[in-house]
Amino acid sequence: CQVRCPCYLFLCSFISIMLYDTVIVNFLILCIPCIHAGVQLNNYVRHYEPLSYDAKKVHENHIRAKRDVYGDESLHIDFTSHGRAFRLRLKRDTSHFSPDLVVDGPESVQEDIDLSHIYSGKLWGDDESHVFGAVQNGVFDGKIVSASGNFFVEKAKKYFPLNSNNFFHSVIYSEDDVIDPFEDRRKGYHAGCGVTDKIFQEMDRLQRSAVDSPSYYREHAHNDIDNYDESAEDNWDSKGWEKYLPLNHSRGRDKRSFPDFLSKNPKTTCTLYIRTDPLFWARFYKSNHEDVTATRDEIIVLISQHVAALNNIYQNTKFDGKYPHRMMRFEVQRIKIDDDRACKPGWTNKPNEFCRPNIDVSNFLNLQSQEDHESFCLAYLFTYRDFTGGTLGLAWVASPTSAGGICEKYKEYTDRGSTSQKVKRSLNTGIITFVNYNSPVPPKVSHLTLAHEIGHNFGSPHDYPSHCTPGSRDGNYIMFASATSGDKPNNSKFSSCSISNISQVLDAITEKKKYDCFTRNAGAFCGNKIVETGEECDCGYDYKDCTEKCCYPRALAADRRPPPGAEMCKRPPSAQCSPSEGICCASSCTFVSAYEKLKCAEETECALESYCDGTSSTCPKPRPRKDKTKCNGGTQICLNGECSGSYCLIFNMERCFLSSDNVLDKVKLCELACQEPGNSSSCRSTKEMSHLMSIDGPIMLQPGSPCDNYQGYCDVFQKCRAVDAEGPLLRLKNLLFNHKNLTTLKEWVTRYWWAVMLIGVAVIIVMGLFIKCCAVHTPSSNPKAPPHIKIQDTLHHPITTLRRMSHRNRHPHAQQHQHRRSQHAGRYDPQGGHGPPRGYGEGRGQYRRPKGPRGQPAPSRSSGIWPAPDMIDGAYPSGPNVMEMRHQKL
Structure with a gap:
């Protein structure tokens, strides 16, 4: 018994007996957290602790925070682990997503998404701390950053998919306990570019063949292969970067000469397009018990956590060159989630190229680069493929003088393969995988992998020379050639070499030598089929989404030959309107005539029907009915064409609620009640005032209406039901498995472990006697056995x-x-x-x-x-x- 725990001592002493005793086995359940402590989680995490808190209470608080219109409601999560108390104070945070986020499902079908479960905040009492993650079903999943250490909290089902018990729903481990289990496989290889000579030459030829390539065009692609090929070492010019990215170049900068517009109107947001492939879907679909909604939500949460980790690194780094480049941030503007249906036999629709099982990392990036991604700053693909050689990611590297990396356009290149044909590529792309040597990659490693690959997109090669690869106690920096475990201080920082290289690319963008695609923190997004400020129309992202001829989509295809001057989300000169603007615009790009009598709004209780009038693409506002017209089953009245007023207003009174503190009849609680303005003590049911209102009996609230002062709702039987009402089985469960009771019992067991041992022995003796006494009354099929006693x-x-x-x-x-x-x-x-x-x-x-x-x-x-x-x-x-x-x- 290596774990110092009374529960474990008891297990070692009586394991052979307890297997026959249900009572003792149930007791062992309380010892599970103690037994699990100090156990290795997987190949990457050498120590973790199980975590359990009242998830139901957290979920209730989450629902309350979700209903808060302004998002100011704070969510509190308190627990103890690693010998310290964690008091999380969280608020809803969707800043990592664009306000006009578009989420596409399979076959580019837009999905409705809920981001209310994504949070960020701090630890109580630690203003320098930072917490980000998500809360699903009352369980927090995310990262805690503090001066005393960084911790990751993950769902237990990720590592224990077959765990049928719910005695702990989460695991927590320190960042310091994340190790590199495959370091031995990488010994003997140099920390240089991991791309092989063949891959380097092919990519270099492709990049040199760009149409607008300058005379001196050198572009490098990066392959994060942890297992390097020694044969490529001699072919790699480690100082080649210095030819066009000198680390100690003279910038001639003057701090007092910073352009004023950089501080007054900063554009520091890099928009992201994140796509997940079928293998990635299959991984999470299985762990979520084949629940489509849960799988999609978990993927969204994972993307949010990675973007939050990116912002935590890049926003805290000053990439100052000729000009200051600070607070660089990332924002997800579009997500595409592919499922694995197209990978299964019998699929007859358009095939998915990402279903191919045996594809190397360079060809996988090539598939990602074949699509047009110039509308975004960067486009990344998340996969769950175990690439050979320990590959974790692959990305194009930017430079100040050539194509590739951030903000790159969709260009034409010459593929000098067997046919030397013209191909179009987007070199603002990259890919990362979440599995390595058949082991799931922990969040810390995948966060740094994404930061590393995007560092290449921003213009940083691998760290060089030796002063940028210190190793030793503080570890290497983000742009170190080989993957790091993330447990050293430098693992989450950029070296001075990387900062210098990145700053030159950002300087080139500022000076308009490279295309500037950075945006401000908020703004309209063309392509989401919502007409916003600054847009004449919005029919979709590309010509696949846009089914009309009255509006230009966001992505203008060259093969469609758009006329000169065509702009995205603008109408052609000949178009009077676009159907995306409203129902009263015909497919002929003209307003629907009033003579066509096209009804655009149905009649309601408070408004008449409305017809297109031929003067606008939007439906004319319907004419309202007379104010104080009864609506909603007689419980409300119409005001300005809407059913918004209470029936009590007819008698110059206010609506109020009968309370269960004074009224026990649940049917009576669903009666409409009124009170004198400002006098809550005068609240009475309409049944009591029927003679004043000239009505027969009470006015009953409609099913679904709130009752009992918003503590319940009226059902179809017009009875007030408490919100989240508990049935008898649920009440019994809460009584037996209440977190507070289990915690108290656990503390008592730990303190009086000797008494538990005595009780266990006594129970075993009693059970043995009971079984012995009952044996003589049990009939036997053995003919040699004596007959049983009645x-x-x-x-x-x-x-x-x-x-x-x-x-x-x-x-x-x-x-x-x-x-x-x-x-x-x-x-x-x-x-x-x-x-x-x-x-x-x-x-x-x-x-x-x-x-x-x-x-x-x-x-x-x-x-x-x-x-x-x-x-x-x-x-x-x-x-x-x-x-x-x-x-x-x-």
Whole structure:
């Protein structure tokens, strides 16, 4: 027993016995957190602790925070682990997503998404801390950053998919306990570019063939292969970067010459397009028990956590060059989630190229780069593929003088393969994988991998020279060639070499030498099919989404030959309107005439129907009905064409609620009540005021209406039901498995472990006696076993039963001989004598026979033949405990 825990000591002492005792097994459940402590989680995490808190209470608080219109409601989560108390104070945070986020499902079908479960905040009492993550079903999943250490909290089902118990729902581990389990496989390789000579040459040729390539065009692609090829070392010019990215170049900068517009109107947001492939879907779909909604939500949460980690790194780094580049941040503007249906046999629609199982990392990036991504700053693909050589990611590297990296356009290149054909590529792309050597990659490693690859997109090669790869105690920086475990201080920082290289690319963008795609923190997004400020129309992202001819989509395809001057989300000069603007615009790009009598708004309780009038693409506002017209089942009245006023306003009164504190009848709680303005004590049901309102009986609230001062709702039977009402089984569950009660019981067990041991031994003894006593009453199919005793006999003659039990235990062979004798008794009587009755045996009948010599039964005095003495010799040995049986002559 290496774990110092009374529960574990008890387990070691009584494991062989407890397997037969349900009570003790249930007790062991309380010891699970203690037993799990100090156990390795997987190959990457060497130590973790199970975590359990009241998830139901957290979920209730989350629902309350979700209903807060302004998002100011704070969510509190408190727990203890690693010898310290964690008090999380969280608020809803969707800043990592664009306000006009578009989420596409399979086949580019837009999905509705809920981001209310994403949070960020701090630890109570630690203003320098930072917490980000998500809360789903009352369980927090995210990262805690503090001066005393960084911690990751994850759902237990991720690592224990077959765990059917719910005794702990989360695991927590320190960042310091994340290790690199595959370091031995990488020994003997140099920290240089991991791309092979063949891959480097192919990519270099492709990049040099760009249409607008300058005379000196050198572009490098990066492959994060942890297992390097020594043969590529001699072909790699480690100082080649210095030819166009000198680390100690003279910038000639003057801090006082910073342009004013950089501080007044900063554009520091890099928009992201994140796509997940079918293998990524299959991984999470299985762990979520094939629940489509839960899988999609978990993928959104994972993307949010990675972008939050990116912002935590990049926003805290100053990439100052000729100009200051600070607070660089990322914002997800579009997400595409592919499922794996297209990868299964029988799929007849358009095939998905990402379903190919055996594809190397360079071709995988090539697939990602074939699509047009110029509308975004960067486009990344998340996958769950175990690439050879320990590959974690692949990305194009930017430079100040050539194409590739951030903000790159969709250009034409010459693929000098077997055909030397023209191809179009987006080199603002990258990919990362979440599995390495058949082991799931922990969040810390995947966060740094994404930061590393985007660092290449921003213009940083691998760290060089040696002063940027210090290693030792503080570790290497983000742009180190090989993957890091993230447990060293430098692992989450950029080196001075990387900052210098990145700053030159950002300087080139500022000076308009490269395309500037950075945006401000908020703004309209063309392509979401919502007409916003600055847009004339919005028919979709590309021509696949745009099904009309009256509006230009966001992505203008060259093969469609758009006319000169065509702008995204703008109408052609000949178009009067676009159907994306409203229902009163025809497909012919003209307003619907009033003569067509096209109804665009149905009649309601408070407004008349409305028809297109031929003057606008939007539907004219319907004419309202007369104010104070009854609506909503007579419980409300119309005001300005909307059913928004209370029926009480007709009598110059206010609406109020009957409370369960004063009214016990649940039906009565669903009666409409009114009160005098500002006087809550005058609140009465409409039934009590029926004579004043000239109504028959009370006015009942509609099903679904709030009641009992918003503490419940009215059901279809017009009874007020409490919100989240608990049934009897749920109340029993909360009583038995209440977190507070379990915590108290756990503390008592830990303190009085010796008493628990005594109780366990006593329970085992009692259970053993109980089983022993019940054994004699259990029928057996074994013909050699003695017949069972009836429970009625035991209840009437308990002492006799105990004697018989004692006799059975001491003389087991006697039972068999006597059982055979009882059979012979009714079989051997050729002279017709009267022997013992059939069925005579121990525990049956009331006949007793006098003992003969040596304690043997005397022969019968009847004329019948009695079995010879040697047949039963030894069946009843002499002694004081031998039961006397007397044979009575009939």
